[in-house]
């Protein structure tokens with residue numbers, strides 16, 4: 274699959290523009306990136322800030338022929354791709370907060386928002402949107418103890434390169450996506466994902482709409498579900514339905 278990037282100085286949201294282009298049947302692998310977002314969106318209806326040229330905002334259009342229930346796996350692939358890219362280019366070993374935040378020293382550097390349009394029980398298209406804090410030097414009061422950026426974590430005042438990082442992220446993502454499209458499961462990255470899972474073997478609180486409960490996170494299943502050990506055995510937690518919190522602070 275060829276990666277074709279369209280770069281904009283400013284957009285409301287790269288996911289919005291990618292969705293527009295998908296509605297017009299753009300090619301798979303079309304990437305929409307922007308130097309700034311004026312209405313960036315996060316998960317669960319949150320806003321996502323992308324100040325001009327400080328952070329990466331980038332989204333890819335996909336037309337996966339994978340059963341709907343397997344599609345949440347795409348978000349986990351994106352997390353692995355960002356982790357690999359940041360490690361490969363800058364030697365920073367990020368961890369993954371299931372399902373899809375990348376953290377450095379327990380603070381978030383990356384968020385992922387996957388959106389799709391469904392027709393006849395199939396995805397008409399999927400947009401995978403990635404936001405990475407790169408040059409940010411400070412954050413709002415609300416985020417100050419939860420977020421960091423790559424530059425803040427690099428030694429000796431080194432600065433990361435947004436363009437190189439975007440390219441590496443999407444190269445890693447496409448390589449994972451091609452295997453996922455063939456295998457239709459996450460078995461091939463499960464070990465790698467679990468190795469970097471920040472909550473692994475720690476107690477987590479599952480904010481289940483049916484009532485919160487606690488257990489020990491043990492890793493992911495081949496569908497991307499988090500496997501949480503309780504007295505009754507391993508309980509799979511589906512990323513679409515619940516959110517998971519560590520007991521102490523953000524992770």
Ligand code: BTN
Nearest residue numbers: 286313314315316384385402404
């Ligand atoms: C989250 O952690 O809540 C997910 C944040 C996702 C942000 C990215 S930035 C690029 C793309 N465009 C958006 O409007 N959101 C995603």
